[in-house]
Amino acid sequence: MSRRWFDTPAERRTFLLVWGSIGALLAWYFFFGPRAHYDYNWRWPVVWRYRRFLLWGVGTTLYIFAWSVGFSLVLGVFCGIGRTTTVRWVRAVSTCYVEIFRNIPLLVQMWWAYFGLQQIVNVAVNEPLGLRILIPSTVACILALSLYTGAYMGEVIRSGIRSIPSGQWKAATSTGLSRAQAWRHVILPQALVIVIPPLTSEVLNIVKNSAVAMTIAVTDLMFYSQKIEEETFAGFEAYTAGTLLFLLLTLATVGTIYLVQRMFGLKVRSAA
Amino acid sequence: MESFWKWNVIPENFPFFMAGFRLTLTIFVLSWVGCWTFAILFGAMRHSPRSWLRVPAGAVVEVIRGTPGLMFVVWVYFLSQPLIGYALSPFWAAVWALLIHQGAYGAEVVRAGLSSVPRGQVNAGYSTGLNYFQVMASIVLPQALRNMAPAIVNRSVALFKNTSLAFVIGVIELFRAGTIVNGRENASFAVFTFLGAVYFVCCFSLSRLGQRLGQRPGVIEDTTAV
Numbered sequence: 001m002s003r004r005w006f007d008t009p010a011e012r013r014t015f016l017l018v019w020g021s022i023g024a025l026l027a028w029y030f031f032f033g034p035r036a037h038y039d040y041n042w043r044w045p046v047v048w049r050y051r052r053f054l055l056w057g058v059g060t061t062l063y064i065f066a067w068s069v070g071f072s073l074v075l076g077v078f079c080g081i082g083r084t085t086t087v088r089w090v091r092a093v094s095t096c097y098v099e100i101f102r103n104i105p106l107l108v109q110m111w112w113a114y115f116g117l118q119q120i121v122n123v124a125v126n127e128p129l130g131l132r133i134l135i136p137s138t139v140a141c142i143l144a145l146s147l148y149t150g151a152y153m154g155e156v157i158r159s160g161i162r163s164i165p166s167g168q169w170k171a172a173t174s175t176g177l178s179r180a181q182a183w184r185h186v187i188l189p190q191a192l193v194i195v196i197p198p199l200t201s202e203v204l205n206i207v208k209n210s211a212v213a214m215t216i217a218v219t220d221l222m223f224y225s226q227k228i229e230e231e232t233f234a235g236f237e238a239y240t241a242g243t244l245l246f247l248l249l250t251l252a253t254v255g256t257i258y259l260v261q262r263m264f265g266l267k268v269r270s271a272a
Numbered sequence: 273m274e275s276f277w278k279w280n281v282i283p284e285n286f287p288f289f290m291a292g293f294r295l296t297l298t299i300f301v302l303s304w305v306g307c308w309t310f311a312i313l314f315g316a317m318r319h320s321p322r323s324w325l326r327v328p329a330g331a332v333v334e335v336i337r338g339t340p341g342l343m344f345v346v347w348v349y350f351l352s353q354p355l356i357g358y359a360l361s362p363f364w365a366a367v368w369a370l371l372i373h374q375g376a377y378g379a380e381v382v383r384a385g386l387s388s389v390p391r392g393q394v395n396a397g398y399s400t401g402l403n404y405f406q407v408m409a410s411i412v413l414p415q416a417l418r419n420m421a422p423a424i425v426n427r428s429v430a431l432f433k434n435t436s437l438a439f440v441i442g443v444i445e446l447f448r449a450g451t452i453v454n455g456r457e458n459a460s461f462a463v464f465t466f467l468g469a470v471y472f473v474c475c476f477s478l479s480r481l482g483q484r485l486g487q488r489p490g491v492i493e494d495t496t497a498v
Contacts, residue, residue, distance in 0.1 A: 015324040099479075100472065103429070103433075104468045104475070105433040105434070105447070106433070111460075115454065116464045116465065119277075119460055202496070215440065222342060222343060226346070229350070236350050239351075243343050243347055246343060
């Protein structure tokens with residue numbers, strides 16, 4: 001919808017009235033309101049002083065992101081196939097997987113993968129064999145994030161596969177392709193192209209959800225934002241910088257996916 | 273071996289878990305109400321043909337949707353002090369943060385719901401002399417709500433899962449209650465399996481409801497992982 005900003009002078013008057021009064025109220029609150037003389041010591045330079053922390057954080061977040069995207073895409077494709085096959089037990093297993101991992105908060109899953117799994121490893125491996133294997137927090141984080149997002153991607157891919165008309169199946173099998181060949185050469189190439197826009201938003205969710213990894217001491221962007229806050233007490237500045245960097249990461253991801261789609265000449269629809 | 277998994281930790285700390293669960297439910301209910309107020313307001317603004325309403329609302333919604341929920345919770349908690357002058361308590365900071373964060377996703381649902389009703393019906397309503405609110409109440413919303421119902425349920429599931437994020441700023445809701453018990457008893461397997469089971473029962477029954485509402489063509493599906 002491309003329109004001019006205002007169709008009539010009355011509309012411009014309404015705009016000025018509404019946003020002007022909201023702006024005036026906010027300005028009044030900050031400068032003359034009951035708490036106007038509250039003294040917050042703004043220290044934006046700390047963000048620059050601790051830029052290394054933020055860069056390390058971005059690096060770790062990207063590392064987690066890369067592994068999780070790979071694993072969850074693979075999981076999602078298998079799960080999408082599993083949810084649409086006629087083999088009953090495969091369908092049951094993948095349905096269980098989707099329902100369990102979609103209905104438990106990522107936070108619980110991550111703590112389960114980090115602390116709960118460690119206890120299993122202790123009982124099953126460490127104590128009988130006298131070893132001291134510790135699960136690294138990055139591994140636990142990538143595991144939980146991939147399983148969580150894989151379940152969502154599986155649902156997206158399932159609906160993509162469902163949208164392929166059944167005539168395609170019949171045509172594929174009547175030309176003598178086996179079931180695996182039909183999946184590989186006929187169904188999946190079409191389905192995966194259809195689901196690119198919704199998959200894009202799932203990929204973006206990995207970037208956002210990776211912030212949860214901070215709680216199990218993965219040194220990601222969120223972790224380093226908190227670290228800056230701990231060292232300088234400039235919480236607002238630190239978290240604002242972290243938030244802006246997250247926004248930048250999601251925008252960069254959208255941009256990359258857009259470019260990849262253009263490269264392959266696919267039709268681009270809105271993402272995010 | 274029987275004591276290793278420490279399942280006895282769950283019944284022993286049951287009242288503590290229940291207190292946490294009650295707080296989780298309180299946060300959920302408060303932010304659910306606020307979330308859909310926010311969503312209706314911003315969704316209606318984004319649906320508006322007037323760009324001076326549409327563009328600012330769109331900017332707000334997109335920026336919020338681009339930030340992680342956890343970051344948002346922490347940010348609201350720390351932002352309250354310098355910006356509004358009051359230090360919000362962790363509980364209210366969590367409620368406000370979850371409300372705004374999920375409200376931005378809800379606004380997209382509302383916008384899609386409003387767009388699912390053809391413009392012609394709105395114009396027909398106006399031409400019979402109804403005003404904006406009458407058109408909305410008697411023509412658009414009854415149809416839009418039917419299409420939005422599954423998406424609203426899915427958003428509610430997401431909101432319920434996200435209440436666990438309140439733990440980072442120190443609200444002793446169900447998840448933090450679990451971590452406290454785990455810290456004291458060192459029974460991570462039992463505690464986190466139990467927590468997962470509780471969240472699963474709540475969210476699964478909700479999303480079943482959503483699936484039951486969503487078996488028609490033309491409904492809006494919103495199954496995003498945040």
